[in-house]
Amino acid sequence: MFLTITTTGVPERPATDLGFLLHKHPDRAQTFSTSHGTAHVLYPEADVERCTAALLLEVDAVALVRRSKSKGRGGAPDAALAQYVNDRPYAASSLLAVALSAVFSSALRGVCRARPERAAEPLPLRVEVPALPARGGPDLVRALFEPLGWTVTARAVALDEGFPEWGDSRYVRLVLESDTLTLSAALRHLYVLLPVLDDAKHYWVAPDEVDKLLRAGEGWLHQHPEQQLITSRYLARRWSLTREARERLELLRLAETDDSEVEEIDNAVPEETGDETGEETDASDGKAVPLAVQRRDAILAALREAGATRVLDLGCGQGQLVQALLKDVRFTDVVGVDVSMRALTIAARRLKLDRMGERQASRVQLLQGSLSYTDRRLKGYDAAVLSEVIEHLDLPRLPALEYAVFGAAHPRTxxxxxxxxxxxxxxESLPAGHVRHGDHRFEWTRAQFRAWAATVADRHGYAVDFRPVGPDDPEVGPPTQLAVFTLTERTEAKAA
Structure with a gap:
């Protein structure tokens, strides 16, 4: 297996900085042991103007078969010749992706203390893979890489150039070029898409592969037009893992929607017509109070009324509600949960966690997690908030969220x-028949929301109260509907 990465430079920014970024010195060849063979890193060329790093992986096909048998994954009969004579030592596959991760781990993460500014900026990059299995051919190669900013040259390799009538093999010669990507992004693309094109994982696919996929796919996979194919193939078509990955990616995509966009739609009517729409105004300056602010105020009031001190903000996004909760000292333990690491990073910046005093920092936690799965970390809290969350889920996924929150976490409120x-x-600015935001999977009438809430309350031992948020129009009701679920005394006594 062979892969090269080439960049160009000028005296002020020499191409040999590639050695710093890869943490591999251009002046010597280096060898590394991997779980599937021996990896070699060498530089066929390295000067100011042009530098090429090559990764060569020598796969021990016999050892690979023996390891699979020892772990009960032999699959084919012991005498099958294909187990020993195959393309594994020669064609880029999931094994090369493993080697990329092992040998260039710091570069994958974008870490470079010697040249941090170079690690963070786009480079002119050229990646060549002489033999790449591509189940789907050159068209699929282009469909996977072009949306990520690559110029793709993928030429099918003939089965035998001496017999063109035999047609093409399933291998391609691949060249990728870009001047808009960082080295870290390029390596993460390769780490995910090489095994996707091969459509085979040559090692055991454990549940932690989902986390690996999401880490490598951060910033691009949730928006990729071929996301479904990528997740399915990367996770070896294990349906339970694929479903988990897709759900987490969907929540990530939703979480990255800028909160200001939602507020603009929620307040689509111009402020000067506020009297006509019945929007509340701030008496101090006459300006309309954004619906998002009214929503947070209503939530805070309900939490104070419930006497909650330990609060979960589920689907916390960029931390607006968490920030509001921390301003009130009665909330002693505030936990924000979101599937998006990017959203949590923004929330941490918003809260200034790195500069927060020790006492204040002890009151807050930001956790990554999916609301479609039970999480023992969420048990034992006084209250949980799902603010503008449920409408972002497909209706078939609501029962999973319902059980995770009301059944497993089971907060008092x-x-x-x-x-x-x-x-x-x-x-007036919202076309008829449109939902308020493109990411909403549904929007309920008051009757639909009350019916769902009543069913959930009855199933899990809660009483439920409904309150308007925003102006309560006599004909169509309020813009936002709030349900307050409270454990019944009988349920609390049973739990105790």
């Missing part, structure tokens, strides 16, 4: 807010 679709006719 649960607050749920969601848009009231009946109020949409009051937004």
């Amino acid at each position: 649960v607050l749920v807010t969601t848009p009231n679709v009946e109020y949409n006719v009051r937004w």
